Amino acid sequence: MSTINKTFLRVLLAIACCIALAFSLLPQAEAAMRADVVTGKVTLNGQVIDNKNAKYPLLSYSNITYFPMTYQLSRFMGVETDWNNAAKSLNITAGGAQSAYVAEPGKAPKGSVSVTLPSYRISVNGALIDNKEATYPIFNYNGVTYFPLTFRYAYESFGWGYQWDAENGLRIDTTSAPARVPTEPNTGNAALDKALTILNSKYATGGKYHGMLEGGGKKTGFDAALDVSSTPDVTTVKFTAEPFPFFDNGVSYFANYYAVKGGFASDEQISISGNSPELGDVGYPIYAEVAVWAENSYIGKCFLDCQFAGARSKHITDAKRVSSSGSTETWELTVTFASDGFTGYTAELSIDTAKSIVTQIVIRTANYTLTMTPA
Structure with missing residues (x-):
């Protein structure tokens, strides 16, 4: 067979392969x-x-x-x-x-x-x-x-x-649908609103933390994480820690924010998960084994509550900037949060405005201090 014929056959074969490939792609297209x-x-x-x-x-x-x-x-x-x-x-x-x-x-x-x-x-x-x-x-x-x-x-x-x-x-x-709920904090203080926006963004994206819980004669370090998952109906924020310092046999906290109520701008519904030796990890309180009403359990909920989107910024009853150096600043917030018989906490929020990051959150109740540092 001549060189020309061989070349011609190669060209025909290449064309045939291209056509076959094109037809194989048609069902997808x-x-x-x-x-x-x-x-x-x-x-x-x-x-x-x-x-x-x-x-x-x-x-x-x-x-x-x-x-x-x-x-x-x-x-x-x-x-x-x-x-x-x-x-x-x-x-x-x-x-x-x-x-x-x-x-x-x-x-x-x-x-x-x-x-x-x-x-x-x-x-x-x-x-x-x-x-x-x-x-x-x-x-x-x-x-x-x-x-x-x-x-x-x-x-x-x-x-x-x-x-x-x-x-x-x-x-x-659609005329009876709830109006769009504002998600930006509105405290009347632009500098505070900026700090809260940085905090809210960190909360909404989750992430890992190094934690320290002090109180009750104990000081416990732990590694923690906020995991955020969303559907069009509800956003769930899960707070886990290892070791879990907030109550015996504890596993995690959950906060649900429902879209029809305003998502992150609404008040969350918090539940806890305990571990039973008989049942394993279960997604509800084990009241016989978990002191759910104790202050150390409450302060864990406070961390899960610590975001102030939209109308939630009204939960802050007092705020002052206690330090500022360059782009870093620290705010002290007094927050109302009723749960388990307790009524509120203070949060010390440290941020870097140039980097738009949270550098530390310190939450205090009457007898406990929780320090959370992003990892």
Whole structure:
């Protein structure tokens, strides 16, 4: 066989391989899901949607209605989006200002349409979601993001009214949803607000600490961690320590912040976890073995309480900057926190404003001192 023929065959083989590779990729590119154009009755805030004549029609996927997050319809629903171009991420929140309904006329297709999953990161109420694994994922159609009107999102996460029956179809009422809760501290003191913002940011991201608990004739060092996990409904902050110094057979504290109540700007619900020799680690108090009402147990809760987003900054009844040098400063805070028969604590907050970091937190009750230093 001539050299020219051999070269020609090699070229043909290379082309064939490229074609085969391209076809092997088609299923992924076309894994494009299918969604149906909604034909049933849907009422949003009292407005019956004319889906037949909508430029961006309501769609249905796995028997769940999706609404297009166009500018007009999102404002009508009180939903806001925050696109971070640098991070290529989208955050979706409810409770924003609502506007009048504005129709976006067009001719909707019939039957099913092809929809695709976004490649960017998506958060709902600030909680990153695993959209690829979601049962009802957020998807794109015709260049617009579509959001699922599940009971969990509409009612549990956003606080919307949610009804469905065969005669009236799906009815969503967002007008009764709680207004967006401010998350920035507002003490009236700009310098203090800046310090609290640094503290709140540290709390919300969690991290490791070196701790020291003094009181009751003891001085115990330990390693600790705040682990923060979020869903669109609730953010849970778990406080663990090794060895655990706050009560016998203790394992951890948990603080839950619910989205419909304002997330981090709301009062948390704290629970504790104890370890029973018979049952192992359990997520509730073992009252027979854990002195849950003791002051050393309370001071651990104080550390979990020590963040002041939004209206929580009103829990600070007194504050003064006790030292300042360059970008480092220390604030002494008097905080109301009623739990276990106790009413409050003082917190000494040390920060570096140039680096926007917390360098130390010292919490004091009547007989105990807890020092927490970020590791």
